[in-house]
Amino acid sequence: MSRSPIVARNIPALHRALDHLRLRKSTVALVPTMGALHDGHVSLVRLAKRRAAKVVVSIFVNPAQFAPSEDFGSYPRTWKSDVAKLAAEDVDLIWNPDVKTMYPDGFATRVVPEGPAVAGLEDRFRPHFFGGVATVVGKLFTQVRPDFAIFGEKDYQQLRVVARMARDLDLGVKVVGSRTVRERDGLAMSSRNVYLSAQERQTAPVLHRAMKESVRRLRAGDDVAAAMAGSAEMITQAGFTLDYFEVRHAETLAPVGSLKDGPMRILVAAKLGKTRLIDNVAV
Numbered sequence: 001m002s003r004s005p006i007v008a009r010n011i012p013a014l015h016r017a018l019d020h021l022r023l024r025k026s027t028v029a030l031v032p033t034m035g036a037l038h039d040g041h042v043s044l045v046r047l048a049k050r051r052a053a054k055v056v057v058s059i060f061v062n063p064a065q066f067a068p069s070e071d072f073g074s075y076p077r078t079w080k081s082d083v084a085k086l087a088a089e090d091v092d093l094i095w096n097p098d099v100k101t102m103y104p105d106g107f108a109t110r111v112v113p114e115g116p117a118v119a120g121l122e123d124r125f126r127p128h129f130f131g132g133v134a135t136v137v138g139k140l141f142t143q144v145r146p147d148f149a150i151f152g153e154k155d156y157q158q159l160r161v162v163a164r165m166a167r168d169l170d171l172g173v174k175v176v177g178s179r180t181v182r183e184r185d186g187l188a189m190s191s192r193n194v195y196l197s198a199q200e201r202q203t204a205p206v207l208h209r210a211m212k213e214s215v216r217r218l219r220a221g222d223d224v225a226a227a228m229a230g231s232a233e234m235i236t237q238a239g240f241t242l243d244y245f246e247v248r249h250a251e252t253l254a255p256v257g258s259l260k261d262g263p264m265r266i267l268v269a270a271k272l273g274k275t276r277l278i279d280n281v282a283v
């Protein structure tokens with residue numbers, strides 16, 4: 001039988017709930033989300049449960065990581081079904097602050113991440129994004145003080161930025177990446193997939209197929225330019241507008257010339273109609 005998780009909406013309530021969870025010196029894992037939960041988030045929660053005795057999920061649609069032109073207002077908000085999913089997973093606590101609690105009047109401090117945050121990938125197209133993510137995740141870490149924090153590999157650059165920040169600022173949390181969960185046809189699960197029309201939904205798995213083709217060619221010994229060019233063509237031919245399709249060092253996200261330069265990751269961002277999709281795979 002699943003029970004409803006405790007919901008905290010302000011800092012004193014959060015601290016009371018956390019003190020209770022930690023009574024027996026239990027370890028705590030945090031899963032930061034913006035809600036609109038799908039099976040990808042459920043897999044993050046399951047990983048959190050394997051890592052720690054208690055699991056906290058934050059649900060906060062963070063205005064600081066959206067540009068004025070982006071979908072903050074229309075971002076899917078599905079509170080009731082989110083709570084039901086988290087109850088079914090036996091989550092202990094939901095941290096659900098409102099914007100005023102997270103950014104009180106006069107709020108004037110931001111984290112400005114560098115390194116992987118300025119790798120020339122997402123940051124080139126969404127320059128506001130990683131400052132907003134690092135600021136809110138930094139706050140979530142200091143509010144919850146988790147032992148572990150679980151992030152999906154689907155947002156790979158975000159995972160690298162947050163892991164770097166946790167180390168650089170000695171935040172005392174181990175950032176753990178969780179494998180991307182895919183639909184049967186390879187499309188990475190994302191809260192934004194609901195924006196795709198039926199026809200776009202049929203086209204969307206091309207991104208994953210194209211990346212896998214580049215992986216195959218890189219492993220077969222093709223040089224980087226040759227291995228990437230054919231797949232980029234496959235993506236644009238399918239009707240996407242490409243923002244980037246690149247192979248990078250898996251840790252630093254620096255450009256790489258060949259497999260000898262270390263572990264590699266292929267990363268893609270492309271628009272299909274009005275929907276922008278991102279994805280990545282290990283080489």
Ligand code: PAF
Pocket residue numbers: 032033034060062065133136137155158
């Ligand atoms: O990946 C997300 O859902 C968000 O960027 C995060 C990490 C919850 C920060 O708002």
